[in-house]
Amino acid sequence: MPRKVSIFGATGSIGQSTLDLIARDPSAYDVVALTGGRNLDQLAADAVRLGAKRAVTCYDSHYHDLKNRLSGTGIEVAAGANALEDAAMMPADWTMSAIIGAAGLVPGMRALEQGNTLALANKETLVCAGPLVLEQAQKHNATLMPVDSEHSAVFQALVGEDISAVERIIITASGGAFRDWPMDKLANATLAQASSHPNWDMGQRITIDSASMFNKALEVIETHEYFDVTPDQIEVLVHPESMVHALVGFNDGALMAHLGAPDMRHAIGYALNHPNREKLPVERLDLAKLGALTFKAPDEVRYPALRLARQVMDMGGLAGAAFNAAKERALDAFIAGDIGFLQMADVVEATLAQMSSADGLENATLSLDNVLQIDQLARVRAAEIMNTSLV
Numbered sequence: 549m550p551r552k553v554s555i556f557g558a559t560g561s562i563g564q565s566t567l568d569l570i571a572r573d574p575s576a577y578d579v580v581a582l583t584g585g586r587n588l589d590q591l592a593a594d595a596v597r598l599g600a601k602r603a604v605t606c607y608d609s610h611y612h613d614l615k616n617r618l619s620g621t622g623i624e625v626a627a628g629a630n631a632l633e634d635a636a637m638m639p640a641d642w643t644m645s646a647i648i649g650a651a652g653l654v655p656g657m658r659a660l661e662q663g664n665t666l667a668l669a670n671k672e673t674l675v676c677a678g679p680l681v682l683e684q685a686q687k688h689n690a691t692l693m694p695v696d697s698e699h700s701a702v703f704q705a706l707v708g709e710d711i712s713a714v715e716r717i718i719i720t721a722s723g724g725a726f727r728d729w730p731m732d733k734l735a736n737a738t739l740a741q742a743s744s745h746p747n748w749d750m751g752q753r754i755t756i757d758s759a760s761m762f763n764k765a766l767e768v769i770e771t772h773e774y775f776d777v778t779p780d781q782i783e784v785l786v787h788p789e790s791m792v793h794a795l796v797g798f799n800d801g802a803l804m805a806h807l808g809a810p811d812m813r814h815a816i817g818y819a820l821n822h823p824n825r826e827k828l829p830v831e832r833l834d835l836a837k838l839g840a841l842t843f844k845a846p847d848e849v850r851y852p853a854l855r856l857a858r859q860v861m862d863m864g865g866l867a868g869a870a871f872n873a874a875k876e877r878a879l880d881a882f883i884a885g886d887i888g889f890l891q892m893a894d895v896v897e898a899t900l901a902q903m904s905s906a907d908g909l910e911n912a913t914l915s916l917d918n919v920l921q922i923d924q925l926a927r928v929r930a931a932e933i934m935n936t937s938l939v
C-alpha cells in the first residue's frame with residue numbers, strides 16, 4: 549500500500565528536497581496535501597506531477613490564481629491559514645513540516661493530532677512551544693522525527709542508547725557567510741552578502757540566520773526541548789566544512805559523531821524511511837580526499853544570538869516564542885533594508901528585556917493561545933523598538 553504523505557512548505561528548499569525523494573519512487577506514495585505560499589507555479593506544477601489530492605496556498609488572496617492554474621485537474625484547491633489547518637487534518641501517514649517561521653506551529657500541532665509521523669524541519673515549532681508539542685505528540689501517540697541535520701544526527705547517534713548516559717550534545721555550525729570577516733566590517737554587511745551560504749543551499753531566511761547564528765541559537769533551544777537535556781549539556785562547535793553535523797558525548801567519555809555531505813536529503817530521507825535505512829541519492833564522503841576537518845569554539849561577541857539562546861532557555865515559559873518572533877521581525881527589517889546586520893541581535897535583546905519585565909514571559913502559562921498572542925506581541929514590541937531607535 550502506498551504511504552499517504554503531506555508536505556507543508558512544499559515550494560521551499562526543504563519541501564523541494566522532500567519532493568525530490570518522493571518523486572524517485574512515485575508508486576510508494578500517495579500525495580495528500582502540498583502547501584506553499586507565493587510560488588504558485590511551483591505548487592501547481594508539483595501538485596499535478598505528483599497527483600496531489602489538495603494544493604493549498606497560505607495566502608487567501610492567491611486562491612483564484614491557484615484555482616485557475618489547477619482548473620480541470622481534479623485537484624482540490626484551498627487558501628489561507630484555516631485551509632492549512634484543514635489540510636493538516638487530512639489523513640496522512642507521514643507529514644513534512646517545512647513551512648518557514650512560527651507559521652509552521654499550528655499546522656504541525658494539527659498534524660500531530662492525527663497520531664502519525666510528523667517530520668519536523670520547522671525548528672520554530674519546538675522553540676516556540678516545545679513542551680506543548682511533545683505533549684501533543686504523546687497524547688495522540690504520534691511520532692516526531694527531527695529533520696534539522698544536527699538533530700537528525702543526534703537522534704541517529706542515540707539509537708540504542710540511554711539518554712541518561714548522555715553527558716553532552718555538541719551541534720556544529722558552519723559559521724555562516726561571515727565567519728572569517730573582521731568584526732568591524734559586519735555592521736555594513738549587505739543583504740546579498742548575508743544571503744550566500746558557504747556550504748548549504750537553503751532558503752534565504754535561514755541562510756541569513758546562519759550568518760548571524762540565530763539559526764544555531766534556535767537549534768540550541770530545539771536540542772534542549774527535543775532531547776530533554778539541560779542548557780549546560782549543549783555545546784556549539786564551529787566546523788567550517790559542515791561534514792560532522794553533531795556529536796553525542798556519553799558518561800564513559802565516548803563521543804559519537806555523525807558525518808555526511810551537507811545535503812538535507814540525508815536527514816529528510818532518514819525521517820522518511822525510519823526505522824529503515826534506504827539508499828539515498830547523496831554524495832558519499834571521501835575522507836582521505838578531504839584530508840582534514842577543523843573545529844573551533846564559537847565567539848559569542850561575534851555571535852550574540854548564542855548568548856541570547858542561553859538567556860531564553862534560562863527564562864523558560866514564553867521566552868522562546870518571544871525570541872523567535874522578535875528575530876523574525878528583525879529579519880524582516882534587515883531584508884527590507886531598515887536595519888543593519890548587527891542590529892538584528894540588538895532588537896531581539898531589547899525586545900526580550902522589555903517583555904521580560906512588562907509581559908512576564910517567564911511566568912506565563914504555556915498554552916497554544918498564549919504562544920500565539922506572545923508571538924504577535926513580540927513582533928509589535930520589536931517594531932516599536934526599531935521605530936523609536938532604541939537600538
Ligand code: NDP
Pocket residue numbers: 556557558559560561562563583584585586587588606645646647648649651652669670671672695696697748749750751752753754812
Ligand atoms: P523556504 O523559505 O525555502 O520555504 C518556506 C516554505 O514555507 C515555502 O513553501 C513558502 O512558500 C512557505 N511559506 C512562507 N511563508 C509562509 C506562511 N506564512 N505560512 C505558510 N507557508 C509559508 O524555507 P526552508 O525550506 O529553507 O526552511 C523551512 C523550514 O525548515 C524552516 O523552519 C527552516 O529553519 C528549516 N530548515 C531548513 C533547512 C534548509 O536546508 N533549508 C535545514 C534545516 C531546517 P512560498 O515559497 O511558495 O512563498
